[in-house]
Amino acid sequence: MRSNPAEYECVAPGTLSSVLSLLTQEPGVWLPIAGGTDVMVQYAAGKLPARKLVSIWNLPELRRIEGSDDELRIGAACSYTDLRENAIVEREFSLLATAAAWTGGIANQNRGTLGGNIVNASPAADSPPALLVYEAELILISSRGERRVRYSDFHTGYKQTVLAPDELVETICLPRRFSGHAAYSRKVGARNAQAIAKVSVAALGHVSNGAVDGVRIAAGSVAPVPLRLRGTEAVIRGKTIDSRLLRSARAAAISEIRPISDIRSTATYRAAVLGNLIVEFLQKLAGANQ
Amino acid sequence: MNSVSAKLEITLTVNGEQKTVCVYPLERLLDVLRQKFELTGPKEGCGEGECGSCSVLMDGVLVNTCLIPILQARGASITTIEGLAGPDKLHFLQQSLLDCGGAQCGICTPGIIMAATQLLHKKPRPTLEEIKEGLSGNLCRCTGYTQICEAVVEAAKRGNAE
Numbered sequence: 001m002r003s004n005p006a007e008y009e010c011v012a013p014g015t016l017s018s019v020l021s022l023l024t025q026e027p028g029v030w031l032p033i034a035g036g037t038d039v040m041v042q043y044a045a046g047k048l049p050a051r052k053l054v055s056i057w058n059l060p061e062l063r064r065i066e067g068s069d070d071e072l073r074i075g076a077a078c079s080y081t082d083l084r085e086n087a088i089v090e091r092e093f094s095l096l097a098t099a100a101a102w103t104g105g106i107a108n109q110n111r112g113t114l115g116g117n118i119v120n121a122s123p124a125a126d127s128p129p130a131l132l133v134y135e136a137e138l139i140l141i142s143s144r145g146e147r148r149v150r151y152s153d154f155h156t157g158y159k160q161t162v163l164a165p166d167e168l169v170e171t172i173c174l175p176r177r178f179s180g181h182a183a184y185s186r187k188v189g190a191r192n193a194q195a196i197a198k199v200s201v202a203a204l205g206h207v208s209n210g211a212v213d214g215v216r217i218a219a220g221s222v223a224p225v226p227l228r229l230r231g232t233e234a235v236i237r238g239k240t241i242d243s244r245l246l247r248s249a250r251a252a253a254i255s256e257i258r259p260i261s262d263i264r265s266t267a268t269y270r271a272a273v274l275g276n277l278i279v280e281f282l283q284k285l286a287g288a289n290q
Numbered sequence: 291m292n293s294v295s296a297k298l299e300i301t302l303t304v305n306g307e308q309k310t311v312c313v314y315p316l317e318r319l320l321d322v323l324r325q326k327f328e329l330t331g332p333k334e335g336c337g338e339g340e341c342g343s344c345s346v347l348m349d350g351v352l353v354n355t356c357l358i359p360i361l362q363a364r365g366a367s368i369t370t371i372e373g374l375a376g377p378d379k380l381h382f383l384q385q386s387l388l389d390c391g392g393a394q395c396g397i398c399t400p401g402i403i404m405a406a407t408q409l410l411h412k413k414p415r416p417t418l419e420e421i422k423e424g425l426s427g428n429l430c431r432c433t434g435y436t437q438i439c440e441a442v443v444e445a446a447k448r449g450n451a452e
Binding site: 003005006007008009010011012033035036037040041043044045051052053055057058081101104105106107108110111 | 294295313314315316317318337338339342345351352353354356357358359361362364405408409423424425426427428
């Protein structure tokens with residue numbers, strides 16, 4: 001059933017501080033809307049619980065990408081196109097550029113935002129695995145001030161986050177210390193364009209003296225939240241990549257995920273494919289260092 | 291009717307002409323274009339940003355109008371398929387689609403042309419891969435895409451010659 005626009009209020013105060021004071025006055029009442037690629041879909045389907053929306057699209061405070069010596073700071077309302085066109089993202093954070101390219105077609109990349117992808121909190125979203133392996137931190141802002149949280153602590157359950165009702169994600173901070181790592185990512189879906197992932201993986205690895213001395217792996221669509229595979233990393237770290245490690249890494253990955261069967265895939269398929277992707281990552285990592 | 295909203299005046303530029311409408315802020319740009327301005331080039335296919343049939347350029351950027359609340363189009367400059375052709379001559383992309391058999395039932399065609407317009411603006415000589423990526427948000431159920439891609443290749447030649 002289509003929604004009736006007369007039942008929805010939408011305002012665009014135009015500055016971050018005025019948006020934050022609105023969120024403070026009526027916490028939980030106002031739903032921020034950026035590019036609308038999720039919110040307007042729910043609205044069109046008559047499934048948008050909020051009746052009052054506040055536009056944060058094009059707020060200049062949220063649309064900057066700034067590099068300092070030790071981190072890249074991405075405004076939460078930067079679009080996937082903004083990410084793809086940024087030279088530092090392309091050079092040092094290729095997993096994020098790839099995730100941005102995976103997200104929908106060009107029109108949705110022009111409107112969908114990194115902050116939106118984070119707060120929408122789908123375990124199948126494209127950018128979270130990349131953000132997890134880059135060890136992103138988020139700056140959350142409200143009229144009360146700002147706080148910095150590790151992205152790995154942001155999702156607390158299916159579609160649940162630590163974001164307070166009066167808070168916005170303001171900035172995504174990526175430490176600039178992984179450019180020496182080999183990057184691997186795969187999204188497995190029904191087709192390449194416009195498909196939601198059945199399983200996705202983002203990983204970084206570094207090998208020296210024949211052993212893996214750096215490894216970070218995260219996966220999407222295998223648990224209620226985007227998941228960093230720390231147990232699998234522990235199995236891999238310090239080891240030489242050989243057939244025994246491939247077997248033990250595959251087993252470790254499968255044991256630490258909690259996949260479900262749903263409209264897009266089955267738990268069995270997801271576990272099998274995730275295991276294959278971990279093996280492929282390690283094989284490529286070994287190949288890159290021969 | 292359970293109304294929490296009031297209509298407001300929104301001014302925007304559509305195909306070079308400044309227009310003002312009185313609408314609810316969450317009305318979709320697609321509905322305003324089609325119903326208030328009678329620009330029926332943008333089509334409603336899926337209504338959820340998957341098919342690209344409703345796409346236009348907003349301030350030069352390709353967007354799906356089914357996902358744009360009209361409030362966010364305030365002050366914007368919109369180009370629809372109706373704004374591309376000259377008074378007595380088709381746009382070279384339109385002509386290429388016709389010449390290459392890239393337009394069949396026609397529902398997806400306006401969106402395809404708007405996406406191709408953005409593509410050729412950013413990449414005047416796109417590779418086939420770049421064409422496929424540029425049009426990946428536009429679904430066509432008739433052509434199988436081969437003729438559409440050929441038409442964009444042809445249009446790139448014509449556009450660069452003009």
